[in-house]
Amino acid sequence: MAYTGVSKPYKEQFIEVDINKAKNLIKRPGVRRVGVKIENTEFNCTIEGVQVGYGFRLFFKCNYCDSRVTKLYLKDHGLKCRHCIDFNYISQQATKTDLVYEFHLMKRYGRMLDPNFTMPHGISTRCPWKPKNMHQKTYDKIRHKYLIVQNKAINKWLAMVNL
């Protein structure tokens, strides 16, 4: 099968294969192994047709974790689902480049609660606990700001990677 549905989300880090561009490959429930050709290399993947209510849907079955997904990504010479792509790796990369402002604000609010606050998990780093000597109201206010920025950062990141 020659594959035309290839796009490159997030700065060409991953080549994406979308099941919606492989319609009519299977017409009834069941599993089928197919080859997907990307830049002269053929990758094997499993497509599964599933009856959903009165409808019928196609999914990929990830070779690495068996998840049913609608998109696979080319990484380290294999087609993997979003669960199998190192989530932290891309979130760290994104944090360093495109989320500088959000990263900066999260750090600032975090340090108001804990002077030694760092962000080992990038934008998924959780808000620090309440310092013992801080009023609950003050803590709630800062935590609220932290969560708003974190939420923005995560949404922005999700839009960028298009997972």
Ligand SMILES: [Zn+2]
């Ligand atoms: Zn997987």
